[in-house]
């Protein structure tokens with residue numbers, strides 16, 4: 001057992017995540033296999049793996065969309081020290097941005113309404129939603145923080161992918177979550193959009209929240225992320241310090257391909 005697992009949080013300051021022996025089975029297949037992973041409050045972590053390795057399933061297990069196989073020996077799944085969560089409270093704690101969410105939001109809804117709708121866990125504002133002046137002030141504050149106030153009245157379906165991605169970060173931030181979880185965040189962003197996106201995420205990483213980045217692309221790993229977890233075939237394959245984990249040998253074994261890793265100014269790239 002690693003030191004990180006032994007020391008997962010304390011009673012007064014619990015770990016953001018404590019997972020031990022978590023196995024998830026879907027359609028008769030083990031998609032997570034005895035996963036043990038602990039993430040401290042405020043820690044920034046990249047979870048990297050090939051397509052189909054189980055990254056999104058791991059996140060869906062955190063958000064209670066997928067459930068671990070009950071009865072596994074030594075099974076633990078705690079978030080902020082608690083095993084049982086109301087899904088609504090969990091959504092306030094974990095701000096999630098994914099490609100799936102972007103597809104759902106790509107409609108005739110204004111940016112301002114999409115951000116506000118984070119308060120109601122909806123997409124858009126409906127007649128039964130009571131929007132308070134405090135909520136509007138918070139939405140405006142977030143637009144400013146992310147430097148996207150100029151997009152406020154634009155419709156989501158008219159935005160570029162990069163702009164929309166930053167709006168979704170804004171939606172995820174309304175509740176001031178402890179963790180921002182980004183699932184394949186920079187997919188299909190061009191160089192400039194990727195730069196703006198990274199700058200937004202770096203700002204959030206500097207604000208004391210956890211940034212948990214799920215990706216198969218090394219370029220997404222911002223310098224603030226110091227720990228990397230490699231996932232292969234539903235298992236934790238490597239877990240540790242970024243410099244020690246992101247090696248040619250580890251990445252080659254992870255992707256079953258000869259891979260060369262390059263680092264420049266705190267950013268990484270993989271060549272095959």
Ligand SMILES: Nc1ncnc2c1ncn2[C@@H]1O[C@H](COP(=O)(O)OP(=O)(O)OP(=O)(O)O)[C@@H](O)[C@H]1O
Nearest residue numbers: 026027031049050051052053054055056057058216
């Ligand atoms: N609900 C489900 N029912 C059946 N199989 C599933 C389900 N969800 C995930 N899987 C399978 O579990 C495996 C892991 O999927 P997952 O989406 O977690 O991978 P991933 O690492 O996020 O992949 P990608 O990088 O392509 O998004 C895949 O083989 C997938 O087909």
